[in-house]
Amino acid sequence: MSRSALAATRSRLFERYPVIASSDLDEVRGQVASVFCEHRLSVVGKSQHLSTQMYFRPGPRAGYGRMSYGAAVDIDPGSLDNFFLLQFPLQGGETIFAEGQPVESTSNLATIVSPAVDFRMRHGKNTEKLFIRLDRQALEREFVQLSGAALKGRLKFLPGIPLDTPQGQALYRYVCWLMREASDGSLLDHPLVAAQLESTLMAAVLDTLAHNQNNPLRQSGAPAPHFVRLAEEYMAQHAHEPISASDISRYVNVSTRSLFAGFRKYRDTTPMAHLRTLRLEKAHADLSAPSSSDDSVTSIALRWGFSHLGQFAAAYRRSYGEPPSCTLRRASGPPSAPKND
Secondary structure (H helix, E strand, O other): OOHHHHHHOHHHOOOOOEEEEEOOHHHHHHHHHHHOOOOEEEEOOOOOOOOEEEEEEOOOOEEEEEEEOOOOEEEEEEOOOOEEEEEEEEEOOEEEEEOOEEEEEEOOEEEEEOOOOOEEEEEOOOOEEEEEEEEHHHHHHHHHHHHOOOOOOOOOEOOEEEOOOHHHHHHHHHHHHHHHHHHHOOHHHOHHHHHHHHHHHHHHHHHHOOEOOOOHHHHHOOOOOHHHHHHHHHHHHOOOOOOOHHHHHHHHOOOHHHHHHHHHHHHOOOHHHHHHHHHHHHHHHHHHOOOOOOOOHHHHHHHOOOOOHHHHHHHHHHHHOOOHHHHHHHHHOOOOOOOOO
């Protein structure tokens, strides 16, 4: 879908997922902060008034939305802590100041803001944009998995994304399709499909956009062979089943030895370690959004094949920086106050 075609249908995008429609500055700031982070918000000039609309569909590793402020505003969050922010103006524009350097974003130049980078922005009066929030840890894990290289410091992108280049056009075509699907489709309702679509988005971002990490695969021109990628797809689709290395090798029609050699060479891991990582991500998603009040750390760990709870907790802490019980407790909300007899 072209930019003009997407812009023509913008009034309907994400209308099923409203966050706020308000002209009250404090209410707008609070609701926008609930999606992004705490920030300072001010209207530019005394003659303008907010008419903010925001829509947002959250997900385990990515969230998708549309917003406009209805006035020129200055936004100063300082920096983002735990997510990357992709922004695609549909009309109008905004100026992003990343580490003091201005980037004039328009329908032909999108932006990505990296965590821990000092930034602020001025959002134009008539600007409306699509945005994608990408979890920092998920994107950094995707880089390590795809490149087979350890991160050298925090992942950081150049903020400008030209959309009039072949690479930018390819990325934007996928973003347009994904935004329409997130808004109106049903594919993202299925966790395994959603995970694959998110992985494709993150791979496209890492491969297309300029960042501060070396990418050995891109430099060597040696993409992983088809059987490795097919094995990854198979594991993503069957992570909820008791599959073995033999099952995977039979499916991709190579020997188990070749399967392990391929993963070691192109992914710097083993097939079963990759499967454990997938299942850990699934457990994290369930802990972050429990499906019922009966969900516990033990039941979720067992659901995803982690029978040794101590090892599960240690692996979870290494990946997500906190015990699984903390994630579940935060997702479940504060305990109800006891009732007086």
